[in-house]
Amino acid sequence: MSKKRILVIDDEKLIVKSTCMALQLYDLDAFGALSGKEGLDEARLKRPDIILLDIMMPNMDGWDVLKALKADPITASIPVIIFTAREYSNGPEMARQKGALDYVAKPFELEDLAILIHRSLSGGE
Amino acid sequence: MEIQTLFETTELFDHLPIGIILLDNEAKILYSNQNALKFLAVSKEDILDLLIPLPSIDDRIRVHLTNLNGPVSFEISINNRTLLCQLKPNSSELPGKATLILEDVTRYKSITILKSEFISSILHRLRDPLTSIKTSLSLLQHLQETFMNPDAKEIVDISLTESNRLILFLNDLRNSFYIETGLAEQDLVLETTKVSYLIEKALIDLGRFTENQSDVLRVRISGNRNASISGDFQKLKDAFRCLLYNALLYSTEEITVEIKPESDTVIVQINDLGIGISEADAPMVFKRFFKGQKAAEHNPNGSGLGLFIAKSFIEMSGGSLYFESRENKGTHFTLTLPVARN
Numbered sequence: 001m002s003k004k005r006i007l008v009i010d011d012e013k014l015i016v017k018s019t020c021m022a023l024q025l026y027d028l029d030a031f032g033a034l035s036g037k038e039g040l041d042e043a044r045l046k047r048p049d050i051i052l053l054d055i056m057m058p059n060m061d062g063w064d065v066l067k068a069l070k071a072d073p074i075t076a077s078i079p080v081i082i083f084t085a086r087e088y089s090n091g092p093e094m095a096r097q098k099g100a101l102d103y104v105a106k107p108f109e110l111e112d113l114a115i116l117i118h119r120s121l122s123g124g125e
Numbered sequence: 126m127e128i129q130t131l132f133e134t135t136e137l138f139d140h141l142p143i144g145i146i147l148l149d150n151e152a153k154i155l156y157s158n159q160n161a162l163k164f165l166a167v168s169k170e171d172i173l174d175l176l177i178p179l180p181s182i183d184d185r186i187r188v189h190l191t192n193l194n195g196p197v198s199f200e201i202s203i204n205n206r207t208l209l210c211q212l213k214p215n216s217s218e219l220p221g222k223a224t225l226i227l228e229d230v231t232r233y234k235s236i237t238i239l240k241s242e243f244i245s246s247i248l249h250r251l252r253d254p255l256t257s258i259k260t261s262l263s264l265l266q267h268l269q270e271t272f273m274n275p276d277a278k279e280i281v282d283i284s285l286t287e288s289n290r291l292i293l294f295l296n297d298l299r300n301s302f303y304i305e306t307g308l309a310e311q312d313l314v315l316e317t318t319k320v321s322y323l324i325e326k327a328l329i330d331l332g333r334f335t336e337n338q339s340d341v342l343r344v345r346i347s348g349n350r351n352a353s354i355s356g357d358f359q360k361l362k363d364a365f366r367c368l369l370y371n372a373l374l375y376s377t378e379e380i381t382v383e384i385k386p387e388s389d390t391v392i393v394q395i396n397d398l399g400i401g402i403s404e405a406d407a408p409m410v411f412k413r414f415f416k417g418q419k420a421a422e423h424n425p426n427g428s429g430l431g432l433f434i435a436k437s438f439i440e441m442s443g444g445s446l447y448f449e450s451r452e453n454k455g456t457h458f459t460l461t462l463p464v465a466r467n
Contacts, residue, residue, distance in 0.1 A: 012253045018260040025267050056249065085252035093314060107256040107292050109333070110263040 003029040004121050005046065009039030009065065010054035010083070015106075019052070019113075026114040036060030040068055043075045050117055053100070055084040063098060070099045079120050083108075144208075144227030147220065152187050155221045164227050166204045186212070186225065193223055200230070207231045237306075244302050251295060259288050289334035293366075297430040300363060301413060304437045313357050313441055317465040320384050320391055321350040323358065327365035331373070340373055348384035352391045353465035356442030361462070364438040364446075367431035368395050368458055374424055375399035376455065390444075390461040402450040410448075411436045419452075 006028050010016050016032035023030035031046075033039035036057050043051060051069070055062035062082065069075045082095040085106045095103040101120055104113055138145050144161030146154055154172050162169055189197050189212050196213040209228040215221055262285040265273075273281070303309035324346055332341045354361075372380045376399025385392045402410055406417035414429040421427070436446045443463045450456040 012257070014257040015253060015260070018257045018264065022260050022264045022267075025264065085249050085256070106252055107259045107288075110260060110267075 003027060004049040004117075006030040006050050006052060006117065007039065007042055007046065007048035008032045008052045008083075009036065009042075009057075009062070010052075011035055011057040012054070015054075022110050023114065023117070026118070028114075028117065036062065036065040039065055040075075043069060043078060044072065047074070048078060050120055051078055051080045052083040052104075052117075053080050055082060066098055066100060081116065081120065144225075144229075146225040146227070147215070148186075148190060148223050148225060149221045152190050161225075161227055164203070164206060164208055164229060186210070190223055205231070207234045241302070241306050244298075248295060248299050248302070255288060255292055255295070259285070259292065262288060286334055293330070293334050294428055296363065297367075297428050297434060300360075300434045300438070301430045304434065305413075309360065309437070310441055314359075315355055315442065316358055317353050317355055318358050318361075319351060319353050320393055320462070321346055321352070323361050324365050324369070324382055324393075326362050327369055330362070330366050331370055335373075341369075343373060343378070344369060344380045344382060346382045346384070349386050350384065352384050352386040354391045354442075354444075354462040355465045356444065356462055357438070360438035361442055364435040364460075367435040368460075371431055372397040372399065372456070372458075374427075375420065386464060389464055391464055393460050393462070395458040395460075396455065398455040401452040401454055401456055402448070403452050407450065411446075 006020075006023055008016050008019050008023075008030055010019075010032070011034055013034060016034060020030035020032050031042070031048075033042045037060055039051070039053070040060075042048075053062045053065060057065075060068075062084065066080055066082075069078065069080060079101040080099070082091070082100045082103045083106065084091070084103075091105065092103040102116060104116060138158040139160070141158065141160065144164045145156070145158045146161045147156040149155055157169065157172055162172065165172075185199055185201065189199065193212060193214050196211060198209065198211050201208050201210055207230050209230045211226040211228075213224050213226070215223055262281060265281045266285055300309065324344075328341045328344060335341065369380065369382075372395055376397040378398040381394075381396045383394045383396075385394070400419050400423060402417060403419065406415075406420075409415045410417065411432050413433040415433075416427055416429040439446045439460050439462070444461050446458065446460045448456055448458045
């Protein structure tokens with residue numbers, strides 16, 4: 001079976017690089033995009049199995065990207081995990097209300113993130 | 126009017142940086158100093174002739190005046206100014222029913238907003254590089270068994286523990302900032318959860334940044350492990366983390382955590398046999414940035430935020446936190462949380 005593909009969208013190059021490298025360890029094929037616009041293009045073109053999406057990005061922020069992803073029939077069904085340094089207590093609730101599957105606060109525990117991704121890929125709990 | 130003559134002849138009240146207004150039972154103005162007129166942007170004649178009755182400026186003044194039993198404080202916004210109003214009932218020696226003191230807090234407010242934006246921006250700026258550092262170190266830790274010598278392995282472990290410590294300090298700063306600005310209360314999410322689960326999660330967080338990871342094994346949970354409470358999971362987990370961190374830090378013996386459900390509340394007692402809190406420090410321990418003398422000697426790098434955060438978060442979920450302590454004998458923290466109603 002081929003490896004599941006994860007798209008990491010974040011304007012911080014080193015976060016994208018280290019996260020992608022780390023996810024390879026968990027048998028995931030991760031690749032990155034460094035802006036909201038690039039992320040949308042990559043999602044449409046490559047149709048990843050899951051998207052990790054940062055919120056605080058210049059020009060097009062994560063909420064705008066999420067909205068565009070959900071509005072496009074090509075990408076609407078791809079699960080999105082919000083992946084952000086902005087962590088209010090109601091972050092997970094806000095993320096779900098806006099159509100995301102889950103929420104991870106940065107800095108995250110690598111193991112927690114990998115578990116969450118694998119759980120999401122297998123369709124829930 | 127005798128009192129007005131008195132005020133006007135002394136001129137003293139016109140030199141004060143605050144506004145002073147004396148009100149009668151019907152909210153009519155008996156006296157106003159110059160600053161009060163300036164703050165409200167009205168003339169003395171307008172006000173004394175009741176052309177502009179004070180309640181029309183802000184109706185809360187009349188509402189508070191009608192029900193006035195003791196001093197009340199509230200804020201009003203008028204002509205681009207934010208005014209802190211303090212309404213106090215007058216003693217029998219003063220004419221009128223109440224005195225309204227106005228303080229212009231516009232500048233203070235704008236500085237507070239600036240400060241909030243500054244802290245929020247710093248927290249965010251620090252989190253991004255920390256995410257890269259932590260992820261890279263975690264990656265190295267995963268790989269270390271295959272290619273690293275023991276010294277390199279230890280260095281990676283230390284770096285990861287220290288970056289986790291820094292992350293927890295940032296979390297404390299963020300929590301303290303959220304409490305101070307009222308944001309924490311605004312995003313309260315109440316849910317049902319088991320107390321034992323909250324404690325276990327807090328211990329996992331603690332284990333990640335403790336040099337000696339087996340240290341958390343000193344915590345023994347007893348009592349009713351199935352007791353469920355209603356509260357904000359994330360905030361209560363942080364509260365337990367702060368309390369357990371202190372218990373582990375200031376003692377070397379076993380820490381007992383006892384969960385006792387009652388009819389309306391679940392009581393949790395955290396007991397340590399550590400250095401204790403002195404009588405002199407006791408009234409101050411829940412204050413932000415306070416560090417007791419012995420605690421500071423024991424742990425010079427502590428933030429002084431833990432107990433402030435714990436108490437605030439527990440109270441936000443409708444609970445309470447108090448303690449009993451004896452120096453060099455230990456401390457018992459008791460917290461109550463509302464029992465979950467299903």
